Amino acid sequence: MSSEQTSRTVFPAIVADLCCVMLFAAIGRSSHGEDVSPAGVFITAWPFLVGLAVAWIAALAWRAPLRPLRSGVPIWIGTVALGMLVRWATGAGTALAFVIVATVALGVLLVGWRGIGRGVAAIRARRAARA
Numbered sequence: 415m416s417s418e419q420t421s422r423t424v425f426p427a428i429v430a431d432l433c434c435v436m437l438f439a440a441i442g443r444s445s446h447g448e449d450v451s452p453a454g455v456f457i458t459a460w461p462f463l464v465g466l467a468v469a470w471i472a473a474l475a476w477r478a479p480l481r482p483l484r485s486g487v488p489i490w491i492g493t494v495a496l497g498m499l500v501r502w503a504t505g506a507g508t509a510l511a512f513v514i515v516a517t518v519a520l521g522v523l524l525v526g527w528r529g530i531g532r533g534v535a536a537i538r539a540r541r542a543a544r545a
Contacts (some may be wrong), residue, residue, distance in 0.1 A: 417457070422478045423479050423480050424479050427475070427480060427485075428470070428479075429480035429524075430527055431466055431470070431524060432463070432466070432488065434520070434523035434524050434527065435459050435462045435463055435466055435493065435520070435524075436459050437523065437525075438456055438462070438516070438519050438520055438523060439455045439456075439458040439459035439462070440455045440517075440520075442515075443455060443458055445509065450451075451453055460500075461498075461500035461504070461506065462493055462494075462497035462499045462516075462520070463494075463499045464494055464496060464497065464500050465493040465495065465496030465497035465498075465499075465500065466489065466493045466497075467490075468496050469488060469490075469491070469492025469494060469496065470489060470492050470530065472492055473485055473488035473489055473492065475488070475489055477535045480528055480531055480532065480535075481528065481532070482528040482529045482532060484524050485528070486528040486529070487525060487527035489522040489524055490520055490521050490525050492518055493520055493524060494520050494521075496519050497516070498513055498516070528535060
């Protein structure tokens with residue numbers, strides 16, 4: 415991927431990841447009958463948003479923001495690990511069931527959209543090569 419292509423994908427990838435974390439928080443709050451207002455969702459999401467930001471930097475994700483293994487997996491693991499660490503440090507819940515659900519859900523979301531995007535790009539490339 416050229417640097418021009420990468421620079422065009424960094425911002426959308428960041429936005430997609432932010433949306434994934436916010437969606438995770440909103441679904442979690444809703445499933446527990448909690449307020450799903452923007453403020454309520456942010457209260458749940460902020461530790462994971464901190465983890466997401468640090469993971470993006472640590473993974474150098476801007477170099478290949480759409481690659482599921484190169485960027486998606488480190489972002490996912492960092493987001494969950496640091497998010498849980500922040501929750502623990504601030505006295506928020508880190509029950510084993512929550513850790514498992516967060517790990518699975520954020521994995522599906524943060525790695526999943528990249529995998530789907532990669533598949534769509536491959537299909538488009540094959541179609542373009544045939545044309």
